[in-house]
Amino acid sequence: MSGPDTWFPLGPIQTPDSTKESGPSGAAGFTAPELKSVQFRREREAVWRELEGLVGAVEKRGLRALDANDARRLAMLYRGTLSALSVARAISLDRNLVVWLEGLCGRAYLCVYGTRHHLGRALIHYFLYWLPAAMRRLRWHLLLAFVFLLAGGVAGFMLTLSDLDLFYSVMPAGMTQGRNPAATTEFLRNGLYQREAMDDTLTAFASFLFSHNARIGIAAFALGFVLGLPVFYLLFYNGLGLGAFAALYHTRGLSVDVWGWLLPHGVTELFAVVVCGACGLVLAQAIVFPGRHSRIDQLKIRGREAAGVVLGAVVLFFVAAILEGFFRQLVTDVPTRYATAAATALFWLVFFLPRPWGTRPGAKNNAP
Amino acid sequence: MKDADQRVITTPEGIELPVVLASMGSRLVAFILDALIIMSVALGLALLTIFGGASGSFAAFFVLIVFLLRTFYFALFELFWQGSTPGKRNQRIRVIDAHGGPLSPGAIFARNLTREMEIFLPLVAMFSPEQLWPGASGVVALLAALWCVGLLLMPFFNRDRLRVGDLIAGTRVIVVPQEMLMEDLSARLATRPARYAFTATQLSHYGNYELQVLEDLLRREADVDKDTWRLVCEKIRKRIHWPDDQADVEPLVFLRDFYAAQRARLERGLLLGVRHADKNEAREAQARTRAG
Numbered sequence: 001m002s003g004p005d006t007w008f009p010l011g012p013i014q015t016p017d018s019t020k021e022s023g024p025s026g027a028a029g030f031t032a033p034e035l036k037s038v039q040f041r042r043e044r045e046a047v048w049r050e051l052e053g054l055v056g057a058v059e060k061r062g063l064r065a066l067d068a069n070d071a072r073r074l075a076m077l078y079r080g081t082l083s084a085l086s087v088a089r090a091i092s093l094d095r096n097l098v099v100w101l102e103g104l105c106g107r108a109y110l111c112v113y114g115t116r117h118h119l120g121r122a123l124i125h126y127f128l129y130w131l132p133a134a135m136r137r138l139r140w141h142l143l144l145a146f147v148f149l150l151a152g153g154v155a156g157f158m159l160t161l162s163d164l165d166l167f168y169s170v171m172p173a174g175m176t177q178g179r180n181p182a183a184t185t186e187f188l189r190n191g192l193y194q195r196e197a198m199d200d201t202l203t204a205f206a207s208f209l210f211s212h213n214a215r216i217g218i219a220a221f222a223l224g225f226v227l228g229l230p231v232f233y234l235l236f237y238n239g240l241g242l243g244a245f246a247a248l249y250h251t252r253g254l255s256v257d258v259w260g261w262l263l264p265h266g267v268t269e270l271f272a273v274v275v276c277g278a279c280g281l282v283l284a285q286a287i288v289f290p291g292r293h294s295r296i297d298q299l300k301i302r303g304r305e306a307a308g309v310v311l312g313a314v315v316l317f318f319v320a321a322i323l324e325g326f327f328r329q330l331v332t333d334v335p336t337r338y339a340t341a342a343a344t345a346l347f348w349l350v351f352f353l354p355r356p357w358g359t360r361p362g363a364k365n366n367a368p
Numbered sequence: 369m370k371d372a373d374q375r376v377i378t379t380p381e382g383i384e385l386p387v388v389l390a391s392m393g394s395r396l397v398a399f400i401l402d403a404l405i406i407m408s409v410a411l412g413l414a415l416l417t418i419f420g421g422a423s424g425s426f427a428a429f430f431v432l433i434v435f436l437l438r439t440f441y442f443a444l445f446e447l448f449w450q451g452s453t454p455g456k457r458n459q460r461i462r463v464i465d466a467h468g469g470p471l472s473p474g475a476i477f478a479r480n481l482t483r484e485m486e487i488f489l490p491l492v493a494m495f496s497p498e499q500l501w502p503g504a505s506g507v508v509a510l511l512a513a514l515w516c517v518g519l520l521l522m523p524f525f526n527r528d529r530l531r532v533g534d535l536i537a538g539t540r541v542i543v544v545p546q547e548m549l550m551e552d553l554s555a556r557l558a559t560r561p562a563r564y565a566f567t568a569t570q571l572s573h574y575g576n577y578e579l580q581v582l583e584d585l586l587r588r589e590a591d592v593d594k595d596t597w598r599l600v601c602e603k604i605r606k607r608i609h610w611p612d613d614q615a616d617v618e619p620l621v622f623l624r625d626f627y628a629a630q631r632a633r634l635e636r637g638l639l640l641g642v643r644h645a646d647k648n649e650a651r652e653a654q655a656r657t658r659a660g
Contacts, residue, residue, distance in 0.1 A: 107544060207428040219485055
C-alpha cells in the first residue's frame with residue numbers, strides 16, 4: 001500500500017484478497033479515497049453557506065434586508081440548493097448533511113414562497129378588480145342572506161304591530177336608550193332629529209360603531225364554520241330588531257322619519273351584514289355540500305375567497321359608521337337623507353356590478 | 369423530534385421537504401406572547417386616554433386602534449414576516465401552506481379572521497353567556513358554551529393540530545428548522561490512515577439505516593462512554609464475522625474505520641443504483657447473490 005495521496009479507483013478495501021493477505025494490522029498506512037459525496041459537498045458548501053447567510057438576514061430583518069441583487073441571488077441559490085438536496089439524497093449517506101440541507105431548503109423555501117407583495121398595488125387590485133368579481137360570484141349566497149335578513153325584518157315588524165309588548169323581547173333594553181313603546185311620540189321624534197354640534201363625541205361614537213359592527217360581521221363569517229345555523233340566527237335576529245324598531249315608529253306615524261334616519265348609513269351597513277352572512281354561508285356550504293372536492297379542500301378553496309370578501313365588508317362597516325356617526329347627527333333634512341341613501345345604494349351597485357370595460361385579464365382567480 | 373410530528377410538503381419545484389409540526393405548547397406560548405403584546409399596547413393607550421386628557425377624538429382613536437390591533441395584528445405580521453408573528457418568532461414556529469404552495473394573503477386573512485370565533489366567543493361563553501344568548505335557559509347556555517370550548521380545543525382533536533382557521537385557510541404551523549451542519553465524518557477520517565481494513569463480505573451485512581445510527585453515535589463521541597463503544601464494537605464484530613484471532617481491537621478506532629469503509633461501499637452502491645435501506649435488505653441481497 002502506498003502513501004496518502006495515491007488514488008485507488010476502487011479502493012484497497014474492495015479486494016478481499018488484499019485484506020486477507022495483509023490482515024488488519026497490515027492494512028494500516030493507506031488513506032481511503034475521497035468519496036463522491038465528500039467531493040460533492042466540498043465543491044458546493046460555499047454556495048450553501050451563502051444561502052444560509054441570506055436566509056438568516058431575511059429571518060432577522062425581513063425581505064427588506066436584501067437589495068434587488070441579493071433577492072435575485074436568494075431565489076437562484078434556493079433552486080440550486082434544492083437540486084443539491086436531490087443529489088445528496090441520491091448519493092450521500094451522511095445523514096447530518098441531508099438533514100441540514102433539508103432544513104436549509106425549508107427555511108429558504110419560507111423566504112422565497114412566503115408572501116411578498118407591493119402593498120399599494122395589491123390594495124388597488126383588491127378593491128377595483130378582485131373584490132367586485134368575488135362579490136358577483138357570491139350573488140346567490142348574498143341573496144339568501146338578504147332573504148333571511150328581510151324575513152326577520154318583516155316578522156319583527158308584523159309581530160310588533162300586532163302586540164307592542166313583543167318589542168321588549170326582541171330589543172335588548174340597553175340598545176334602545178329609552179326608545180321603547182313607553183316613550184312619548186315627542187321623545188321619539190326628537191331622537192330622530194337631534195342635531196349635535198360637530199365635536200369629538202361624534203368621532204368616538206363613529207369609531208365605537210365601526211368596531212362593534214365589524215366584530216359582529218366577522219363573527220357572522222366565522223360562525224359559518226359551525227354549519228351556518230348561527231349565521232341564519234344572526235341575520236334573522238338583526239332583521240327582527242330592525243323590524244320591531246320600524247314598527248314602533250310606524251305606530252306613531254313616524255315611518256318616513258325613521259327610515260330617513262336609518263337608511264343613509266343603513267344601506268351600507270345592512271349590505272355589509274349581508275356580505276358577512278353570505279361569507280358564513282359559503283363556509284357552511286363547503287362543509288355540508290362539498291361537491292366534487294373533499295370537504296377539507298372545498299373549505300380551503302372557498303374559505304380563502306370568503307375571508308377576502310369579509311375584509312371588504314369591514315371597509316363597508318367603516319363607511320357605514322362614518323355615515324352613522326357624523327352624517328346622521330349633522331344632517332336632519334329628510335329629502336337630503338333619502339337622497340344620500342339612494343346615492344350610497346347606487347354607488348355600491350355600480351362598484352360591484354361588472355365594469356363595462358371588463359375585468360383585467362387574469363384578475364379573476366387571483367387571491368386578494 | 370418525533371416521527372409522528374413529521375409531515376412532507378412538496379415545493380413548487382417538485383422536491384419533497386420534511387417539516388415538523390409545531391407543538392401545542394409552543395403555539396400556546398406564541399399566542400400568549402402575542403396576546404400580551406396586544407393587551408399591553410391597548411393598556412398603554414387606555415392609560416394615555418385617561419391621564420392625557422380624555423378628549424373625544426382621542427377616545428375614538430383608542431377604540432379604532434384596539435379594533436385594528438385585535439383584527440389585523442396577526443394577519444399583518446404573518447403577511448409581512450413570512451408567516452410569523454413576534455410570538456411565533458420567539459417560539460421559532462411559522463405558518464405555511466399545507467401543500468407547499470406559496471402562502472397567499474387570502475389564506476392568512478382566512479386563518480386569522482376566524483380567531484374572533486375561536487377565542488373570543490368561547491371566552492364570552494364561559495364568563496358571561498347571557499351576552500350571547502339573552503334569556504336562554506341554563507342548559508342551553510351550558511351546551512352552547514361546551515360547543516364553543518370544543519371549537520377552542522379543536523387542535524387537540526386532529527392529527528395535524530389544525531385550528532378552525534388552519535382548516536379554513538389550508539395552512540399548518542411548523543417548526544422553523546435549525547439543524548447545524550457538522551463536518552463530514554468521512555472527510556475527517558480520510559485525513560488519517562485506516563488501521564483496520566474490511567473485506568467486501570464483511571461490509572455486506574449492514575444497510576443505510578445502521579450506518580446512520582453509527583454516524584449519530586460517532587457524532588456524539590464526547591457523550592458516549594467506553595462501555596458503549598466496546599458493546600457496539602463487539603456487536604458489529606460478531607455480525608460481520610471478524611476473525612476471532614484479531615479480536616483485540618481498539619473499539620473507537622475500529623468503529624471509525626468501519627464507518628468509513630461501510631459508507632464508501634454503500635455510497636458506491638448508490639451510484640450504481642443499489643440501495644440497501646437496512647440490514648434486512650442487505651441480507652436478502654446477500655442471499656440472492658449466493659443463490660445466483
